[in-house]
Amino acid sequence: MSLVRKIVNVALRKAPLGLLVVVTSILPLLIFDWRSTNAARPNVNKYSFYNTPAIRLLPVDPVLEKDFPPPTFTKKVKVGKDDTLINLLKREGVALENAHKAVKALSKFYDPRRTKPGQEITLVLTPQTSGPNNNIIQRMVVRPSIYNEITIALIDDQRFRVSKQTFAVKRRLFKENGSIKTSLYEAAIKSGVPKPILMELIRIYSWDVDFQRGIRVGDKFEVLFEKLFTENGKFARFGNVVYGNLILRGENNPLYRYRTSKGIIGYFDNKGKSARKALMRTPINGARLSSGFGKRRHPILGYNKLHRGVDFSAPRGTPVYAAGSGSIVKKGRNGAYGNYIRVRHGSKFETAYAHLSRFKPGIRIGARVRQGAIIGYVGSTGRSTGPHLHYEILKNNTQINPLRLKMPSGKRLAGNELALFSSVQAKLEQQYTALDTNHK
Ligand SMILES: [Zn+2]
Structure with a gap:
């Protein structure tokens, strides 16, 4: 005998109390059965994920279901190489007008041209019921740097609200x-x-x-x-x-x-001198520029020749300085150049000094020199008519005009600025000493 008939039999004997028992025991069973059938219908159930009114949890006529807008979904997309924000939105099927409005709204706090490959953008989209490229942006989150995040949110058919959040x-x-x-x-x-x-x-x-x-x-x-x-x-x-x-x-x-x-x-450096040093245009004191860079009639050869450096006329024995810090790459007799030194400064620049009477003792190939250090003395060795320094600056192995060279100035901190720098310097040294390389 089934459970239902048993209950009915009891009810028939003990009515009207029995009627109450029938109602309270059968009804929940029926409701339970009816709800589980509906739970198995995914098209209906999926609406429960969205902030839709609770009424949609009730059984829905399949015909009526078509009238509900498709659900909003969230997608994280990465900006591709050579990608523009508009292209990315188009690719995600965003309706063109909506995409343009979104980018315009976003540009209040963010320059869309600064969108970089690999950057992640969060999109909350609602597909429209018909046609391709019909997604509508509900929200878009862009994080141009770790410091801030810009969010736009659709407030009606036409407008976005823009907000910017800053992070510590x-x-x-x-x-x-x-x-x-x-x-x-x-x-x-x-x-x-x-x-x-x-x-x-x-x-x-x-x-x-x-x-x-x-x-x-x-x-x-x-x-x-x-x-x-x-x-x-x-x-x-x-x-x-x-x-x-x-x-x-x-x-x-x-x-x-x-x-x-x-x-x-x-x-x-520890003396407050900028690391971005200029090469000295005149690596000699009290000298007179006697011949510039460019085409000239050669004083010895007698015909027009490109002068690949500048000449400074100075008494024999006048000290010649290294125009910048670097290392000696050439030193010795060098044909028409006479006694010659070449210094390399970083990977791009070299300077050359010719016709020297002698070299500073201790100067040898491979040695490091500081800007302003004496490397040799003015002379007239090689093809020369009188004591002078022939000075060249080479950029990527080609002589350039030292007087035209635009270089960042070799700034030197002084006075109060130097005092402030010294305290920063001391603090950095202290921090370096206090730290441990295993402190990761
Ligand atoms: Zn010269």
């Missing part, structure tokens, strides 16, 4: 050091210097050091740099190199990152 970012310092066996690159990577930090380290030293030829086995490096973290402690990106030191042939070459009171950020 924490900077933490890390240090690495090591000894060079083959190249700075290899040594730094091996000791765990992140690649972007290494590239920055190489860049700030490029005025003084030629990384292909200027580094020797046993030279050392030190670096203190920043890593940026989001509020919740997640690594976001690498920051700046704040201190670097290349120990070349046992000599320290420290550089400190410093922001001047005028807001100019640069790297300065």
